[in-house]
Amino acid sequence: MPRTTLALTSFVSGEFSPKMDGRTDFEKYNSGAKTLENFLVHPQGAATRRVGTQFIAEVKSSAAKTRLIPFEFSTTQTYILEFGNTYIRFFKDKGQILDSGNPYEISSPYLTAELFDIKFAQSADVMYITHPNHEVMKLSRTGHTSWTLAQVDFTDGPYLATNSSTTTLTPAQAATGSNINITASAVTGINSGAGFQTTDVGRIISFNSGKAKITARSSTTVVACTITTAFTNTNATEAFNLGAFSDTTGHPSCVSFFEQRLVFAGTTDEPQTLFFSKAGDYENMTTGTNADDAMVYTIASNQVNAIRYMKAVRTLVVGTTGGEFTVSADGTDASITPTNITIKRQSSFGSANVDAIPAGNAILFLQKAKRKIRELQYNFDSDGYQAPDLTILNETVTDTGINEMSYQQEPGSNIWCVRDDGVLACLTYQRSENVIAWSRHIFGGVFGNGKSVCESVASISGVLTEDEVWVIVKRTINGATKRFVECFSDFDFDETSPTSFKFLDSHLSYSGSGTTTLSGLAHLEGQTVSVLGDGATHANKVVNGSGQITLDRSVTSACVGLPYDSILQTMRIEGGAAEGTSQGKTKRISKVVLRLFETVGVKVGPSLTNLETIPFRTTSSLLSNPVDTLLSGDKEIEFNDDYNSDGFIFIKQDQPLPCSILAIYPTLVTSDG
Structure with missing residues (x-):
């Protein structure tokens, strides 16, 4: 029976899929884990018990699902916004913003069912918000308790293509004014032959060098308008344009900034069309041929590719239901203009209706089935974009579906993903070091007969070394459903003061x-x-x-x-044998050396039902006092294991205390008999 000591020195491959159980030949096998629950992986290799969450406030109504959205003006002016059913509330510095002792709140048009389809883009103190059922909105901040949400009043445009039918429009007067009738000669060319609709109220019309906004609809051929730019005359004309954004045709579903332009895309009637503002004039959609003019471009394809997200990196990346595209200036580094814009397909995976995340030089997006996260990144060797699957080593971590993602850049470069079943999955992502490590996080408490449910996550800049991660967690409290806004405590790897521990x-x-x-x-x-x-x-x-x-x-x-448990389970130990592999052979782990960092209170064993508590106190230590010194070093444990063919090692922390595993050194004997 050969005796050997192994070195499991890293966990940078994260939690593995059960499909990886047989891949002892895989180079990352020994840096993976069968279970990583409530443990975070550091890019350097350690696995650390995640910190707990601080209670901030209950949402306005625990009966309705709510969403968190970040708002960052600067590194010191950062807010978390609670979007609920027709309202927004505000949080800052890990507290709720109050006005005269009550939560500060403004109204919004978004219903509960619409919250997770909202897309947004921010510049300084202004955030543009889109949803296909609503006008483009602008959220502005001038102070902690001074926020305004208003419809964007575009200077001009955008418009649908110029009418090509014989239908004409005639205004009752040319001068500016309100309640002025505009009459169509027929319904042809208006709303696909249906004529004017009540949902056209608020829509703009442009002809005869003038512009009007519909305020009421009398019939399919007559609407009352406010003329905002005088017409040159009252002549009937076939050359008219209807506004591209309306309740009839739908409003933009996504938004992004790119090269000093504000870009909208994905209306109901034009799901694969992009609308670029004038350069440096975000709310002016006046098209033309000058370099700074607004632009309207439709992605050409053989199928409908509804646009799901837009993100600006070295180009404008556009994710659609049928593939991923880039927008650039003829493939050069020049700025886009109406005469040089080029749209090219880069891949054909398709995207879900969940906003993508810029992370470093890549865009991480959710594939259309909502179970795979792909990394879209430019590859110089192929002179194009590639989109590898980041869940290839653990497809089970997202197989219930993902409905929201958020990026925490500091301190560990983590992608937080809310699963449909309420588990918060985390991807430690650092491509330059080839770190792609998944872990799962389940919050303390219960909901109904199951575990607590995470419903939303958002990250904002905190102090210089830490980004704040906020969540909404649903639990059953005293027999009632409660939804709480909570914030993770600081992810401080180097916590030496026992009174600062926040592991609840x-x-x-x-x-x-x-x-x-x-x-x-x-x-x-x-x-x-x-x-x-x-x-x-x-x-x-x-x-x-x-x-x-x-x-x-x-x-x-x-x-x-x-309380919550943090559990690490190794893969099946592969230590070799006199006759090749140790897999499938009887083996016994006799002892384990854990290399720890500032740890106290850990349990170790061959299964969750057979764990040994590691002693961190001397016989003279009072149990009512904290451990004098957290252990940073090696701890040898006699392993209470029988002979078996697996060789698992379980590490569990169930006390509100820190635990960081740097390495595991098991000693085992393997039988070839």
């Missing part, structure tokens, strides 16, 4: 004079909570009817919240 979800913190009563926990009414007091664990408590818990001993600092 929906937690609140206390600091002050010594006390045994902690209050203000009404959001966790009736829940069993864990407590870390003065850096030491306390007995679990149930929050009573007044939002309080009573501890067994006094504390001056505490963190109270819902």
Whole structure:
């Protein structure tokens, strides 16, 4: 029976699919894991227990699903916006913005069912928001409690193609004014032969060098208008243009900035058409042939390719239901103009209706089935874009479907993905170091008979070394459905003070004079909570009817919240044998050396039902005191395992304490008999 010691020195390949169980020949096999739950992977290789979430506020109505959207004016002026049913609320500095003691709120046109189809693009203190059912909106900020959401009033355009039928339009007067009738000679050429509709109210019409906005519809051939630019005469004319954006034809479904232009795309009637503003004049859609004029271009293809997202990198990347395209100036580095614009297909995977994410030099987008995330990036060798599958090593991590993604650049370059089943999947992504590592994150608490449900995620810049990750989590609290806005505590790898640990979800913190009563926990009414007091664990408590818990001993600092488990399971150990591989052969792990970083309270074993608690205290240490020094170094554990053919190693942290695994060194014997 050969005896050998292995070195599992990295987890940069993340959680593997069960389909990878037999790939011991794969170069990344020993840097992968069978389970990575509530562990984050660092690009350097370590696996660290994720931090907990701080409770910020309950959403306005826990009966309705809500969405978080980031708003960043600068690195210090960053906000999280709670979009709910016809309202927006605001958060900053890990707190809710209040006005006279109440949550500051403005109204919006977006219904609950529309929230996750919203797309947006921001420039300074202005965010442009699109949804196919609504006019393009502009959200403006002038102060913490001074926000305005208004329809964009375009200077001119954009328009559909000029009427090519014999139908004419005649205005009742040429001068500017309101409630002026415009009469069509027929319905042909208007709304595909249906004539004017009530949904045309708000639509613009251009002819005879003038412009009017429809304010009422009398019949299929007569509309009342406000003439905003005088017509040259009242002559009947066939040369008229109807506005491209309306409730009849649909409004843009996505928006982006590109080369000093604001670009809209994806209306209902023109799903594969892009509308570029004038250069430097975002709300002016006047087309022409001058270099700075607005442009309207339709992607040419043999099938309808509805545009799902647009993102600006070295070119404008356009994701559609049928493929991925780039917009550039004749393939050169020049700026696009009405005379040099070129649109080229780069791949044919197709995109889901979920906004893509710029990450480094790549665009990460969700394939149309919502189960694969692809990395669209320019490749100099092929002089084109390639889109490899980032879920190839773990297709199960997204197989329930993804409905939202957010990018946290610092400190670990993480892509957070909300799954349809409420699990928050995380991709540690650093292409330059070939780090593509998936992990899964399940929040403390329950919803119904299952686990808590994550419904939305958003990231904003925080301090210089950390971006803030915000979530909305749905739980059953005291028999009722609750949706909470929460924010991850700082992802601080180097936490040395026990009183700063925040490894509980929906937690609140206390600091002050010594006390045994902690209050203000009404959001966790009736829940069993864990407590870390003065850096030491306390007995679990149930929050009573007044939002309080009573501890067994006094504390001056505490963190109270819902517990969660962090679990790491290795792949099947491959240690070789006298006759080749150790796979399928009887083996026994006799001991394991864990190389840890600032860790305390870990359990290790061959299964989740057979775990050994690693001692971090001496016999003279008081259990009511925190561990004096967190362990950064090696810890040898006698492994309580029987002979078997798998050789799994499980590491579990279920206390509100830190755990970082740098490497695992198992010693095992393998039988060739």
